[in-house]
Amino acid sequence: MSGQMKKSKILYSCYFARSREGEQFIPEHVFSLQIAGTLTVTDGVNRYIFKEGDYRLSRRNRLARFVKQPPEKGEFKSLSVYLDQETLRKLSEEWKIQPDKVKDSAHSVITLRDHVLYKSYMDSLLVYLQLPEDEQQIIMDLKVREAVQLLLKVNPEVKNVLFDFTEPGKIDLEAFMIQNYHFNVSLDRFAYLTGRSLATFKRDFQKIFHVSPHRWLQERRLKEAFFLLAEKKRNVSEIYQDLGFENLSHFSYAFKKHFGMAPTYLWNIHNNASLNAGSSSEK
Numbered sequence: 001m002s003g004q005m006k007k008s009k010i011l012y013s014c015y016f017a018r019s020r021e022g023e024q025f026i027p028e029h030v031f032s033l034q035i036a037g038t039l040t041v042t043d044g045v046n047r048y049i050f051k052e053g054d055y056r057l058s059r060r061n062r063l064a065r066f067v068k069q070p071p072e073k074g075e076f077k078s079l080s081v082y083l084d085q086e087t088l089r090k091l092s093e094e095w096k097i098q099p100d101k102v103k104d105s106a107h108s109v110i111t112l113r114d115h116v117l118y119k120s121y122m123d124s125l126l127v128y129l130q131l132p133e134d135e136q137q138i139i140m141d142l143k144v145r146e147a148v149q150l151l152l153k154v155n156p157e158v159k160n161v162l163f164d165f166t167e168p169g170k171i172d173l174e175a176f177m178i179q180n181y182h183f184n185v186s187l188d189r190f191a192y193l194t195g196r197s198l199a200t201f202k203r204d205f206q207k208i209f210h211v212s213p214h215r216w217l218q219e220r221r222l223k224e225a226f227f228l229l230a231e232k233k234r235n236v237s238e239i240y241q242d243l244g245f246e247n248l249s250h251f252s253y254a255f256k257k258h259f260g261m262a263p264t265y266l267w268n269i270h271n272n273a274s275l276n277a278g279s280s281s282e283k
Contacts, residue, residue: 008140009082009084012078013077013078013080015037015075023186023189024065025063025183026060026064027061029060029082029162031081032078033054033079034052034053034056037070037074037078039067041067041109043109044183045106045179055112056110056111057110057112057158057161059107059108059109063189079125081147083144083147083162084144088163092165097159099163102160104164105161112155118150121143121150168194169195173196176193181216182224184244187202222258225243229266229270230267236252236267252264
C-alpha cells in the first residue's frame, strides 16, 4: 500500500512489504523523516541506512537505489517534502541567498541531526495531510517554504546544496558509465548527468565504446551478473534489480539469450560444485 497525493510536494509513503524504487534518479532535493522501518540507500560509492526517527536530505541530480524494509509485523512509513527548483529560486531571490564557492560533497544523501523543530514540523504535516485535497495545496506550498527555513536554521551548511542551481557539466563519459551502468535510468538521464544532449551522448558513446548505449549497458550488466552468480554465489533474485533490469523475467530471458543458459542453471552448477568440494574436504 502506498498513500500519496497526486502532484503534491508532500509525500507520505506506507508499505507492508519490502520495496524498491523503479527509476533510480533523484530529480529534486527531498527532505525526509523515517517514521517506521528502514531505508537503505546506495549511490555506487556510499551506503546509507536510515532508521526510525532519522532525518535526511536527498540531493537532486543524483543516482541512487532505495530499498524500503518494513519492521517485523509492521509497515514501512516515511514522510517527504520535495524542495522544487522553482520554489528554491524564488526564495534565493527573496532572501538574497547565494551559495558559497566550496568544493561539492560527494554524498548523495545528507544525514540531518535530530531537532525539536524538525519533529514539530513533521508532526504538523501529518495533520495537514488529513485535510481534503482541495484544501491542501496552498498550505503545502507554504510548508515547503517553511521546510527550507528550518533546514537553514538547524543545518545552515545545506545552503550550498539547496541554492546551487548549476546543471551538470560535461564530464568524462567513459568513467561515469563504468561507475553507474547498474542504475536503472533512461538514456536521457545518463545524457543529462554527463552534461550532454541525448544526440551528443549517443555520438560520444559510440566513439568511446564502439557500440550503442543500449547494447553496451545490457552486455555490461549481464557480464556482471555472470560474475556475481558464478563467483560470488549470489542468488538470481538478489541481483537482477541491482543491475538495472526491470524485472526477473526480462533478466532471465536476456541472460539465457546471451549465455545459452538460464541464470538459475548457472547458479545451481557453481553452488552445488562448492557444496561438493566442501563435503570432500571434510572426509
